[in-house]
Amino acid sequence: MRPQDTTATILAISGSLRRASFNTRLLDEAAKLAPEVFQFDLYESLGNLPHFNEDHEMPAPPAVDDLRRRLRAADGLLIATPEYNASVPGALKNAIDWLSRPSEGETLPLKGKPVAIIGASMSPLGTVRAQLSLRQILHKLDAAVVRQPEFILGSAHAQLEERSSGLDFATAEVLRLVLEQLRTLIDRASHVSVT
Numbered sequence: 001m002r003p004q005d006t007t008a009t010i011l012a013i014s015g016s017l018r019r020a021s022f023n024t025r026l027l028d029e030a031a032k033l034a035p036e037v038f039q040f041d042l043y044e045s046l047g048n049l050p051h052f053n054e055d056h057e058m059p060a061p062p063a064v065d066d067l068r069r070r071l072r073a074a075d076g077l078l079i080a081t082p083e084y085n086a087s088v089p090g091a092l093k094n095a096i097d098w099l100s101r102p103s104e105g106e107t108l109p110l111k112g113k114p115v116a117i118i119g120a121s122m123s124p125l126g127t128v129r130a131q132l133s134l135r136q137i138l139h140k141l142d143a144a145v146v147r148q149p150e151f152i153l154g155s156a157h158a159q160l161e162e163r164s165s166g167l168d169f170a171t172a173e174v175l176r177l178v179l180e181q182l183r184t185l186i187d188r189a190s191h192v193s194v195t
């Protein structure tokens with residue numbers, strides 16, 4: 001079992017392609033919270049992934065290989081999802097569809113992988129439906145998803161647009177607890193090699 005005082009690598013994926021995305025901001029805030037426990041690998045190529053196509057799986061496109069490699073190298077995954085039309089944005093679902101399939105000779109990339117879901121939107125509902133949808137997808141893929149606490153940030157603009165200092169204390173505390181639970185799942189999965 002990996003001791004708590006070593007660093008775990010987290011692949012951080014924002015489901016938004018928007019330059020000023022609140023969800024990408026959330027990942028930045030998460031990275032600031034626990035630099036001694038986590039090393040973040042921020043995935044910024046969601047928009048470069050081709051649409052999933054079974055005809056193009058073998059060999060996989062280079063962008064897909066890169067994503068799978070980074071997921072395999074990570075001890076855990078943190079996904080910040082926006083909500084589009086009461087569900088997960090298409091670009092994020094597309095990435096997960098690629099990750100739901102193994103590359104040649106490899107195991108399923110998300111099976112047993114510790115994952116935490118967070119999300120922010122401007123509406124008071126704050127991605128609750130997108131997160132439920134994402135949980136259902138990850139359940140199907142047998143990922144080890146943090147159950148509690150849930151991090152659902154409604155009216156995201158109030159904190160992430162109008163405040164220059166980032167999340168307020170109470171919100172940051174929930175995010176910190178999510179990361180703590182993610183770390184617990186990582187340690188339990190013993191996926192981490194000691195650095």
Ligand SMILES: Cc1cc2nc3c(=O)[nH]c(=O)nc-3n(C[C@H](O)[C@H](O)[C@H](O)COP(=O)(O)O)c2cc1C
Pocket residue numbers: 016017018020021022023024082083084085086087120121122123125126127
């Ligand atoms: C096509 C589209 C659909 C949306 N649907 C929802 C929705 O169902 N629920 C919601 O809370 N916000 C919805 N929104 C608002 C987004 O949550 C908001 O734009 C949010 O800031 C997007 O995340 P981002 O800041 O990370 O890009 C929608 C936005 C777009 C562009």
